[in-house]
Amino acid sequence: MKVIFCGGGTAGHVNPALAAADYFKKQEDCQIWFSGAKGGIEEKLVGRAGYELFAFPLTGLSRSLNLSGLRQNVRAGQNAVAAVREAKKILKKVRPDVVIGTGGYASYPMVAAAQQLGVKTALLEVNAAPGMVVRRLSHRADCVMLGFEETASQIRAKRIVFTGSPVREEIVRCREREYPPIFAHRRPMILSFWGSVGALYMNKKMVDFIVRTAREGEFNLLHAAGSSNFQWMPGEIRQKGCDLEQAGNVDLREYIFEMDKAMAQADLIICRAGASTLAEVCCAGLPSIIVPSPYVTGNHQEKNARLLERAGAAVVMTEPECTGDKLYETAQSLLRDPERLRQMGRCAAKRARPDALRRIYDAVKGIL
Numbered sequence: 001m002k003v004i005f006c007g008g009g010t011a012g013h014v015n016p017a018l019a020a021a022d023y024f025k026k027q028e029d030c031q032i033w034f035s036g037a038k039g040g041i042e043e044k045l046v047g048r049a050g051y052e053l054f055a056f057p058l059t060g061l062s063r064s065l066n067l068s069g070l071r072q073n074v075r076a077g078q079n080a081v082a083a084v085r086e087a088k089k090i091l092k093k094v095r096p097d098v099v100i101g102t103g104g105y106a107s108y109p110m111v112a113a114a115q116q117l118g119v120k121t122a123l124l125e126v127n128a129a130p131g132m133v134v135r136r137l138s139h140r141a142d143c144v145m146l147g148f149e150e151t152a153s154q155i156r157a158k159r160i161v162f163t164g165s166p167v168r169e170e171i172v173r174c175r176e177r178e179y180p181p182i183f184a185h186r187r188p189m190i191l192s193f194w195g196s197v198g199a200l201y202m203n204k205k206m207v208d209f210i211v212r213t214a215r216e217g218e219f220n221l222l223h224a225a226g227s228s229n230f231q232w233m234p235g236e237i238r239q240k241g242c243d244l245e246q247a248g249n250v251d252l253r254e255y256i257f258e259m260d261k262a263m264a265q266a267d268l269i270i271c272r273a274g275a276s277t278l279a280e281v282c283c284a285g286l287p288s289i290i291v292p293s294p295y296v297t298g299n300h301q302e303k304n305a306r307l308l309e310r311a312g313a314a315v316v317m318t319e320p321e322c323t324g325d326k327l328y329e330t331a332q333s334l335l336r337d338p339e340r341l342r343q344m345g346r347c348a349a350k351r352a353r354p355d356a357l358r359r360i361y362d363a364v365k366g367i368l
Contacts, residue, residue, distance in 0.1 A: 001024070001028060001029075001030045001031075001097050001098070001368070002030070002031045002032075002094065002095065002096040002097050002098075003021070003024060003030060003031070003032050003033070003096055003097065003098055003099075003100060003364075004032075004033045004034070004035055004054075004091075004094065004096045004098075004099045004100070004110055004114075005017040005018075005020065005021055005032065005033070005034050005035070005100050005102060006034065006035035006036065006099065006100070006101050006102070006106065006107040006109075006110040006111060007036065007042070007101060007102030007103050007104050007106060007107040008036030008037050008040040008041065008042035008104050008106030008107070009036075009037065009040055009041070009042075009060065009104035009105060009106050010041060010104065010195060010274070011041050011045060011195065011276075012103075012126075012195065012274035012275065012276040012277060013042075013102050013103045013104040013106070013107065013276075014036070014041060014042045014045045014046065014102070015045070015168070015276050016102050016124060016126055016165060016166045016276050017034065017100070017102040017124075018045065018046070018049050018051075018168070019166040019167060019168040019169075019357060020100070020102075020124075020166050020357060020360050020361070021034075021049075021051060022049075022168065022169070023166070023169070023357040023358075023360075023361060024361060024364075027361055032051055033051065033052050033053070033054060033094065033096070034046045034051050034052065034053045034054070035053070035054045035055075035056070035087070035090075035106070035107070035109070035110040036053055036054075036055055036056075036106040036107075037055060037056060037057070037058040037105070037106040038055040038056060038057050038058070040055075040058075040106055042055075042106065043055060044255075048257065054087070054090055054110070056079070056082075056083035056086060056087070056106075056109055057079055057082075057083070058076070058079050058080065058083055058105060058106055058109070059072060059075050059076040059079050059105075060076060060105045076105070080105075080108060080109060083108075083109035084108075084109045084112050084113045084116075085113075086109070087109045087110045087112075087113035087114075088113045088116070088117060090110075091110075091113055091114060091117055091119060092117070096114075096119060097120065097368055098119070098120040098121065098122060098142075098364055098367070098368060099111055099114035099119055099120070099121045099122075100121070100122045100123070100124065100364065101121065101122070101123045101124070101133065101134070101137065101141075102123075102124045102126075103123075103124070103125060103126070103127075103131050103133060103134060104131070104133065105132075105133060107133055108133045108136075108137070111123070111133070111137050111141075112137065115137065115140045115141070120142050120367055120368060121137070121140070121141045121142055122141060122142060122143045122144070122145060122363065122364055122367060123137060123138055123141045123143070123144045123145065123157075124144075124145045124147075124163070124166075124360065125144065125145070125146055125147065125151055125155070126146075126147035126148075126165040126166075126275035126276050126279065127147065127148070127151070127274070127275040127300040127301075127303075127304060128147075128148045128150055128151055128275070128300055128303040128304050128307065129151070129154065129297065129298035129299070129300030129303055130151055130154050130155050130298075130300075131297055131300075132297060134155065135154075135155060138155045138156060138157045139155075139156040139157060139158075141157060141158075142158070142159065142367040143157075143159045143160075143161060143363050143364070143366070143367045144157040144159065144160050144161070145160075145161050145162075145163040145359075145360055145363050146160060146161070146162050146163065147163070147164055147165035147275050147279065147353075147356075148162075148275070148304075148307070149162050159367070161359065161363040161366075162359075163353070163356050163359035163360045163363060164279070164353025164355070164356035164359065165275050165276055165278075165279030165353065165356055166276075166279070166356045166357045166360055167276075167279050167280050167283045167352075167353075167354070167356065167357075168260070168280075169357075170260040171259060171260045171263060171280050171283055171284060172283045172284075172352075172354050173260075174260040174261070174263050174264040174284055175263075175264055175284060175285060177260075177264060179260075179261045179264050179265060180261075181265065182220070182222060182251060182261070182262065182265055183220040183222075183248070183249065183251070184248060185220070185248060185249065187217075187218070187219050187220045187249060188218075188219040188220070188267040188268070188335045189219065189220040189221070189222065189265050189266050189267055189268075190213075190219055190220070190221045190222070190266065190267070190268050190269075190270060190331055190335075191222050191223075191256075191262050191263065191265075191266035191268070191269050191270070192206070192209075192221065192222070192223045192224070192269070192270035192271065193223065193224035193226075193256065193270075193271055193272075194206075194224075194226065194271070194272050194291075195226065195271075195272050195274060195277070195293070199226065199229075199272065199293065200228070200229060201319065202272075202291060202319065202322075203225055203226070203229040203233060205322060205323060205324045205327065206223065206225075206233075206324065206327075207233060207236050207237055207240065207324065208240075208323070208324025208325060208328070209221075209324040209325075209327050209328050210223065210233075210237055210242065210244075210250055210252065211237060211240045211241070211242045212324070212325070212328050213247075213249065213250055213328070214242045214244070214247035214249065214250050215242065217249055218332065218335070219249065219267075219331075219332075219335055220249045220250075220251075221249065221250050221251070222251045222253070222256070222262055222266075223250070223251070223252050223253070224253050224254065224255055224256045225252060225253070225254060226254065226255070227254055227255070230252075230253070230254040233252060234252065237252075259280065263280065263281075263284040263286060264284075266284075266286060267286075267287075267335060267341060268286070268287055268288065268289065268331060268334055268335060268341065269281050269286050269287070269288040269289070270288070270289045270290075270291075270327065270331065271288060271289075271290060271291075272290070272291065272292060272293050272301060273290050273291075273292040273293070273301035273302065273304040273305035273308075273316075274293075274301065274304070275300075275304050278290075278304055278305075278308060279352070279353070279356070281348060282308075282313070282348045282349065282351040282352040282353075283349075283352045283353075283354055284348075285345045285346070285348055285349035285352070286345055286348055287313065287314065287334065287340075287341045287344030287345050287348065288308070288313065288314045288315070288344075288348070289314065289315045289316075289317060289327065289330055289331060289334070290305040290308065290309075290314050290315070290316050290317070291316075291317050291318070291319055291322050291327075292304070292305045292316070292318070292319070293319070294318070294319050294320075302316075302318070307351075308348065308351065311347050311348075311350065311351055312343065312344060312347040313344050313345075313347040313348035313350075313351060314344065314348070315330060315334070317330065
C-alpha cells in the first residue's frame with residue numbers, strides 16, 4: 001500500500017499521522033510519505049521519524065478583518081492554489097493508493113489535489129468541533145474518521161467511522177515500562193506543556209509557576225516551552241531570582257520528544273485541550289489540569305476539555321481566570337490528595353481508545 005499522510009501546523013495534527021504511519025507499516029508492506037508546510041513543526045517531527053516530507057510554502061488564514069488580515073488571506077489563497085498545483089505533480093509521480101488528511105491548513109493542498117485527480121482520500125478529525133479544512137473537504141472524501149462521536153452531526157460525508165484519536169503505541173504502553181528517572185530526587189512530578197507552537201500568554205503565566213516550584217521544592221516539574229518561548233523564559237525566570245541551574249526540581253525544555261518517558265513518570269499533567277494531547281493523557285491514565293486555548297476554531301478545545309471534566313478526569317480552568325499562582329495552588333492541592341489523583345486517572349483511562357489505530361487502518365482498507 002502506498003500512502004501520503006498530510007497535516008501540520010501543530011504537533012496535534014502531525015503526531016496522529018505519525019502514529020498511524022507506524023501502525024500501517026507493522027500491518028503490511030507500505031510506502032509512506034508525508035505532506036505539510038515549510039517551516040512547520042512537521043519538518044522536525046517527520047524528519048525525526050524517518051519519513052520523507054513534501055513541504056509547501058503555506059500561510060494560515062487570519063480571522064482579523066483589518067487590512068493586514070485581508071492581505072494575509074489573499075497570500076494564503078495564492079499559496080494554497082500554487083501548492084495544489086505542485087501536489088498534483090507529486091501525486092502523478094508517486095501514484096499513492098490513498099491520501100489521508102489529519103487536519104490543519106497544511107493538509108489542504110495534497111487532499112484537495114487528490115480529490116481533483118480521483119485518488120482515494122480519507123480525513124481524520126480528532127477534535128470535537130471539526131476544523132475548516134475537514135468541513136470543506138469532507139463531502140468529497142471517501143471516508144471521514146472521527147475522534148468524537150459528537151462530531152458526526154457537524155460534517156457532510158458519504159462515510160463516517162468513529163475511530164477515536166490515534167496514540168502512539170509507546171504512550172499506550174508507557175505505564176507498563178521502566179524508564180531511567182528524569183529527576184534525581186523522587187518527588188511527585190508534574191508534566192506541563194502548552195503545545196508545540198508554545199502559547200506565549202500561558203508561558204508568561206508559567207514563569208511564576210516555575211519560580212514558585214523551584215522555591216518551595218514540593219514537587220518536580222518538567223515543562224516544554226516551545227521554540228519561541230524557550231528563547232526568553234530562562235532570562236525572565238532568572239530576573240525573578242530563580243537560577244534554573246541550581247533548581248534540581250525544574251527541567252525546562254524547548255520540546256519533549258520522548259513523551260512516553262515523561263508520561264510514564266508524571267503524576268499530573270498540565271496542558272491545553274487539543275484532541276491528540278487529551279487522547280495521549282487518557283491512554284496513559286493520567287489526571288490533568290486543562291487550560292483550553294480560546295484562539296481556536298469553534299472553541300473546540302474547551303468542548304474537548306469539558307468532556308473530560310464531566311467524566312471526572314480533569315480540572316478545567318479557562319485562560320482568563322488562570323494565573324501562575326492559581327495554577328500552582330490547584331496543582332499543589334491535587335498532588336496532596338493521592339486518592340483523588342488515582343480516581344481522576346481511572347476516569348481518564350475509561351475515556352481512552354487504545355484500539356484507535358486498528359480502527360483507522362480498517363477504515364482505510366475498507367475504502368480501497
